[in-house]
Amino acid sequence: MDSRQNRQIVLVSRPVGVPEPHHFEVRNTPLVSPEDGQFLLENLYLSVDPAQRGYVNDENNYAPPVPIGAVMRAMAVGRVIESRHPDFQAGEYLYGWFGWQDYWVGGPEALLRRVDPSQAPLSAGAGLLGINGLTAWLALHEVGRPMANNTVVVTAAAGAVGSLVGQLAKLAGCRTVAVVGSDEKGELCLSRYGYDAYVNYRQPLEEALSRACPEGVDLFFDNVAGTIADTVIRRMNLFGRVVQCGTMSIPVWIPPPQGPRFEREVLTRRLRIEGFVIFDHIARFDQAAAELAQLLKSGKLHYDEDIETDLARAPQALVDVYEGRNRGKKLIRLRE
Amino acid sequence: MDSRQNRQIVLVSRPVGVPEPHHFEVRNTPLVSPEDGQFLLENLYLSVDPAQRGYVNDENNYAPPVPIGAVMRAMAVGRVIESRHPDFQAGEYLYGWFGWQDYWVGGPEALLRRVDPSQAPLSAGAGLLGINGLTAWLALHEVGRPMANNTVVVTAAAGAVGSLVGQLAKLAGCRTVAVVGSDEKGELCLSRYGYDAYVNYRQPLEEALSRACPEGVDLFFDNVAGTIADTVIRRMNLFGRVVQCGTMSIPVWIPPPQGPRFEREVLTRRLRIEGFVIFDHIARFDQAAAELAQLLKSGKLHYDEDIETDLARAPQALVDVYEGRNRGKKLIRLRE
Known part of the structure; x- marks a missing residue:
């Protein structure tokens, strides 16, 4: 002892x-x-x-x-x-x-x-080189598969994952829209994390999202679930992808809370909704961390x-x- | 004229x-x-x-x-x-x-x-060689991606698509479970379409599904949406796939009906839910039809x-x- x-x-x-x-x-x-x-x-x-x-x-x-x-x-x-x-x-x-x-x-x-x-x-x-950056990198690239000029919406966008997702999506040539809970965080997303626009979810969300995403949403990186996600999903484009990375807005799941059904959205617009847990991807951690470290050294990434x-x-x-x-x-x- | x-x-x-x-x-x-x-x-x-x-x-x-x-x-x-x-x-x-x-x-x-x-x-x-068979073939193989020994659940299983999905999944080495609205259709699924088990959704569904899928569900080919789908999704295994091929059980979508939220199921079990519309796949119609016609000629497919x-x-x-x-x-x- x-x-x-x-x-x-x-x-x-x-x-x-x-x-x-x-x-x-x-x-x-x-x-x-x-x-x-x-x-x-x-x-x-x-x-x-x-x-x-x-x-x-x-x-x-x-x-x-x-x-x-x-x-x-x-x-x-x-x-x-x-x-x-x-x-x-x-x-x-x-x-x-x-x-x-x-x-x-x-x-x-x-x-x-x-x-x-x-x-x-x-x-x-x-x-950055732990689960937050690794999640941002691997979930965005392996599940979200961003393409140039995609509109990417990220919830909890000023958070440890969301702030990196926005920057990585931007580096992939996307237009990035942050969803946050205050204007202060929204301004941070614009000035420090390079987001193109932000939406404060405490304002009427549907209107704000329409203004921020006039051409719809191609990729939705969701850390929160719930009513915020409902609104984003209804603006998604054909073949849109949803990365379900977290469910932070909903504290209790038993019994499951109710929400609007999505089967028709999924079917008619061929959406793909996929869950992501970083621990499935341990074999790729060192490679993703090396890429993130390189971006950090070259001044392209802030955390x-x-x-x-x-x-x-x-x-x-x-x-x-x-x-x-x-x-x-x-x-x-x-x-x- | x-x-x-x-x-x-x-x-x-x-x-x-x-x-x-x-x-x-x-x-x-x-x-x-x-x-x-x-x-x-x-x-x-x-x-x-x-x-x-x-x-x-x-x-x-x-x-x-x-x-x-x-x-x-x-x-x-x-x-x-x-x-x-x-x-x-x-x-x-x-x-x-x-x-x-x-x-x-x-x-x-x-x-x-x-x-x-x-x-x-x-x-x-x-x-068989039109949209029903083509949907069964392409949605099952390209979105569902069946693997040997997977448990595959199909709704509207006696229907024009479902009856073929069951047979194709069986040919891919899966265990197949039909969800139908009558015992008569269930028996047809067993005797003619080769399903391993059936569930009559007019009986208490959760128990029946537990009995029919003791090892959970790996692939859910859904033609109906709604409360039947809710029950299946809650029995899905890690990395399960849902092919959203139809929404037949829900006649009106405006405003969207309510149902239990799935974000937590999707996240924790890394489910992939994906919509399928056959007209995205026209380039592959002739190839898929040729494969279906071959199975028909060799006596491996009934319609x-x-x-x-x-x-x-x-x-x-x-x-x-x-x-x-x-x-x-x-x-x-x-x-x-």
């Missing part, structure tokens, strides 16, 4: 919908040493992601829910400080399922990718981070993300 | 939902002669299709609605009896947009494909026809199709 303590954020009750701080507790546990085939790392940057709602709710999802009493599932960038695995050395940086905690002990099954500090700042390993430094605030940071109060990728920095 | 009369079924008022006989009239008009670049044909087999509801309703569709006072839009197999176009000779059989009428005069813009009487009986040119001979009954025949009273592809035979 190691003498160090490991601070952990533990799930203590099962939320319905978006988890709140009272669903979590801070727990101090003695740090265990790595066994053969394991390594110990210290977390540097913890990720705070909308997908974490799905990790704690007891409803159908792409992974079983976090058990009550367990450390909150989260991705993080960490540094190996002790290794008993031949493929990992102390001093290496890794990105993986290391949880909302100070330290992590285990084997390579938790690894998502190795982080190369020469590619980009370490924090980018959890955002923003919203960093806190108090581990205990992680649950509140997640609420903030759900309420749109973050300004860029939300991270908890534990160490430099 | 030709001295012959052309009997035509004309749309006289705009229906909401499924058209009824009173929306049509029989009109006798003098037959006009073909001009340069045109040909005259006599219709042999008129097609009666669920898609015709969409042709007469004034709602979004893949073609503008049939104008009031115009001949009802329909596909038919006809024989050229006079030609002033160098590519068409008297005696040739053609399949195209020749309408619910005795004769058709015009140019090649109405043609869908040439009918070769050595491939199959002439009537098959409007069904059924439900033939009437009274042109004036065409509107009632369409109602019958909507109410499931046909037994196979519905056709009006005007001549041999």
Whole structure:
């Protein structure tokens, strides 16, 4: 047994919908040493992601829910400080399922990718070169398949994924339209993320969308679902593609909420609606990250981070993300 | 001006939902002669299709609605009896947009494909080798992409498309489950169309579907939409595909009816939902028809026809199709 303590954020009750701080507790546990085939790392940057709602709710999802009493599932960038695995050395940086905690002990099954500090700042390993950038890149190119002069609409467009999708679609020759919840975020989308237009969904959406997309929508990159998505889908062109990347606007899915049926839209305009989960694409992470790092170095890509430094605030940071109060990728920095 | 009369079924008022006989009239008009670049044909087999509801309703569709006072839009197999176009000779059989009428005069813009009487009986040119078989073949293979041991669920499974989809999916190595509106049709699906199981949607559907698909659904070929489709989609497996080929269970789409939202199903199980309209695939008609004709000749494919001979009954025949009273592809035979 190691003498160090490991601070952990533990799930203590099962939320319905978006988890709140009272669903979590801070727990101090003695740090265990790595066994053969394991390594110990210290977390540097913890990720705070909308997908974490799905990790704690007891409803159908792409992974079983976090058990009550367990450390909150989260991705993080960490540094190996002790290794008993031949493929990992102390001093290496890794990105993986290391949880909302100070330290992590285990084997390579938790690894998502190795982080190369020469590619980009370490924090980018959890955002731009982590699931946010990888999602933007792979979902846009492999599912959305943008073509020159397409009109691309992105929801949660100022967010960690949406801000990158807009820039990548623009680089692919598209006209980009941001859907956001405030004019302030809309202006940010225009000035920093290169969007051609924005729509504030708190205004009458149908009119605003008609003005922003006079030639309809070819590709809809949807992070929110619900009534905003309903309005976009009804403006889609023949052979339009919908990338279902998130469902952030709807907190509870059991029982499923009602909405307008889409079968006739899908049929008559030959729409393709497809779900995207980044973990199906791990084999392509390094290639996509290399392309993103190259764009970053050549000044063609901007990303923003919203960093806190108090581990205990992680649950509140997640609420903030759900309420749109973050300004860029939300991270908890534990160490430099 | 030709001295012959052309009997035509004309749309006289705009229906909401499924058209009824009173929306049509029989009109006798003098037959006009073909001009340069045109040909005259006599219709042999008129097609009666669920898609015709969409042709007469004034709602979004893949073609503008049939104008009031115009001949009802329909596909038919006809024989050229006079030609002033160098590519068409008297005696040739053609399949195209020749309408619910005795004769058709015009140019090649109405043609869908040439009918070769050595491939199959002439009537098959409007069904098995016409849009029904072509839809089954192309939608199943190009959008559905069946894989061996997939569980494939087909709605309107005893219908002109569904009966063929089941057989083709079976030939692709799949397990096939028919959804039908009566046990009589279910038994037909098992005995004649080779389905492995059937579900009568007038019984409690969720239980019946669970029994028929114990390992979930990989491919859903949907001709009906609505509550039946809702139940199937919730049983779909990871990476499941939905071919949206028809929406027959829902007569009126303006305003859109409500149903359970699917974004979460699509996202978490990476479903792909895609609309299919056969007229996007005209370039592949002859190839697909040749494959279907080959299967027919080798005894691997069965199809059924439900033939009437009274042109004036065409509107009632369409109602019958909507109410499931046909037994196979519905056709009006005007001549041999």
